[in-house]
Ligand SMILES: CC(=O)SCCNC(=O)CCNC(=O)[C@H](O)C(C)(C)COP(=O)(O)OP(=O)(O)OC[C@H]1O[C@@H](n2cnc3c(N)ncnc32)[C@H](O)[C@@H]1OP(=O)(O)O
């Protein structure tokens with residue numbers, strides 16, 4: 001069979017690449033389980049710290065385990081000095097995703113354990129759990145500082161009295177957040193935490209499979225998440241909502257956008273074809289924020305675009321559709337939305353990195369060649385072996 005006749009799974013669509021015990025996405029039942037627990041249940045009952053613990057350890061924490069993780073998180077939640085210095089060197093116009101990617105790289109280069117030789121890079125399971133906790137703890141400070149720096153505001157130091165979600169909002173806005181906002185934010189962090197072999201998680205697993213280190217895998221995953229077909233869509237949703245303006249403009253805007261063959265950001269999914277399991281929970285959190293801030297027009301625009309696009313195309317919203325306007329209402333800058341996704345997804349990425357490392361096989365698929373047939377540089381005389389090999393190849397085809 002010629003290589004080009006091989007069955008190509010463009011975009012690896014439908015390919016089952018490995019097993020995982022971290023989460024299960026089931027488009028048939030429209031469900032998402034983290035280590036067996038439905039994500040809606042976790043979002044309604046658990047602080048994000050407990051969800052992180054679950055993803056890393058396979059079980060929800062008891063009181064003592066949760067307190068211990070919270071204590072470790074507090075030890076690492078201030079912005080490391082070298083990270084702040086590196087961020088300060090970046091132009092204010094740098095995209096926050098590039099800023100966070102750089103910050104994670106700085107944390108990685110500053111952790112010198114295992115840096116003497118590539119043979120030690122991948123680290124022990126204990127080292128990797130510690131690295132995961134440090135990244136998860138430091139990311140809120142990185143994201144919050146980035147937004148404040150762009151706004152010309154002073155850094156806000158973390159507060160020990162506040163748990164993860166409230167402290168994240170405190171460091172970003174410098175004000176005690178309302179319970180409704182903390183609750184919606186906590187839910188969004190849980191919903192974003194994990195989603196099986198999505199593009200960024202798979203990227204992290206590919207890097208891990210070469211026995212590289214956890215920080216390199218997370219940096220690569222951030223690069224994959226940035227694209228608007230993946231995590232960048234939550235930022236992109238707000239750009240389109242800003243373009244549309246209000247609900248009365250949805251129909252003419254959509255007519256134009258579809259005529260121009262534009263992708264409508266926040267809609268569609270590689271796995272879910274009948275709706276994203278996380279959307280109802282995030283939409284309820286968005287509704288609570290709309291009530292809290294008294295902004296019904298946000299809900300009207302959201303629902304008008306959803307109604308119109310679903311009825312024309314049968315393509316449903318994904319998690320980025322409700323989370324974009326939710327983060328906007330909370331007061332985050334649009335460019336900060338995808339970094340919020342990083343702060344959450346780092347838990348899922350690192351759970352997968354540890355899983356990949358524990359049962360590794362180098363990830364290296366095949367490709368079918370469709371370039372020019374063998375040819376030779378002008379004036380070069382092919383050797384007899386080359387000529388014979390070319391002949392065998394032609395016969396095989
Ligand atoms: C958290 C997350 O990462 S969720 C994903 C976030 N990304 C987005 O919201 C970006 C917008 N959505 C998309 O681009 C796509 O739906 C993806 C990339 C998410 C999934 O893509 P795929 O599974 O590869 O589906 P694919 O792109 O083949 O879509 C099938 C058809 O639906 C169309 N389609 C899918 N999504 C959209 C959309 N949002 N707007 C317009 N058309 C769409 C495609 O153009 C394609 O049409 P065609 O058959 O006429 O060419």
Ligand SMILES: O=C([O-])CC(=O)C(=O)O
Nearest residue numbers: 194195197198199270271
């Ligand atoms: O699963 C995917 O392809 C994208 C997604 O929804 C996620 O990563 O949360």
